[in-house]
Amino acid sequence: MTAPRPTPADRRSGIGWDSHRLVEGRPFILGGVQIDSPVGLHGHSDADVLAHAITDALLGAAGLGDIGDHFPDTDAAYAGADSIKLLEDVLGKVRALGWEVENVDTTVVAERPKLGPKKRAIAERLAEVLGLHPSAVGVKASTGEGLGFVGRGEGVAALAVAQLRGSAGSTSR
Ligand code: MG
Numbered sequence: 439m440t441a442p443r444p445t446p447a448d449r450r451s452g453i454g455w456d457s458h459r460l461v462e463g464r465p466f467i468l469g470g471v472q473i474d475s476p477v478g479l480h481g482h483s484d485a486d487v488l489a490h491a492i493t494d495a496l497l498g499a500a501g502l503g504d505i506g507d508h509f510p511d512t513d514a515a516y517a518g519a520d521s522i523k524l525l526e527d528v529l530g531k532v533r534a535l536g537w538e539v540e541n542v543d544t545t546v547v548a549e550r551p552k553l554g555p556k557k558r559a560i561a562e563r564l565a566e567v568l569g570l571h572p573s574a575v576g577v578k579a580s581t582g583e584g585l586g587f588v589g590r591g592e593g594v595a596a597l598a599v600a601q602l603r604g605s606a607g608s609t610s611r
Contacts, residue, residue: 443604444604445604446604446606449540450499451499451599452600454494455491458594459481460479460591464485467479467484467485467521468487468488469486469492469563470489470560470567471556475550479594483511483518483519483520484518485521486522487595488560492564493525495599497528499532500531508528529567537602539569539600540603541570541574543575545578546594547580547582547595548579548581548582548594549581549584557578557579561575561576
């Protein structure tokens with residue numbers, strides 16, 4: 439069944455979550471920004487945990503499944519993939535259905551490295567990718583307070599919500 443084309447009055451929201459292990463010998467890339475760190479994120483792609491959470495939020499909002507449906511980690515084509523490219527690919531699919539992104543809000547949960555100094559750069563990079571003003575892209579940093587896999591410094595998690603609105607040029611059919 440084909441989904442009805444959204445009207446400009448239509449809104450949809452989506453949620454995304456991801457986590458990746460911290461390991462030595464990998465770059466730490468978050469929201470398309472490389473961060474100086476003795477440890478990086480392990481994964482099939484570049485393991486950009488924040489880009490993945492946002493991608494899932496967009497997919498969920500548009501009724502398009504999840505990131506694993508679109509970019510299986512069993513597919514060699516996505517080994518070492520730039521996750522911003524994957525996010526852009528999904529953005530294209532979302533827009534093709536008649537949706538535009540209204541805003542994205544995120545929280546990164548990490549004990550290390552300290553993300554505070556990079557929050558603005560990450561928001562600006564993501565805003566550029568999503569075609570939004572940086573004020574429409576929230577990048578918040580939290581820690582695990584010593585609890586769980588995040589608190590022990592074993593990994594990093596990211597949460598995202600995305601709000602979509604029907605494109606201005608879109609009409610219902
Ligand atoms: Mg991931």
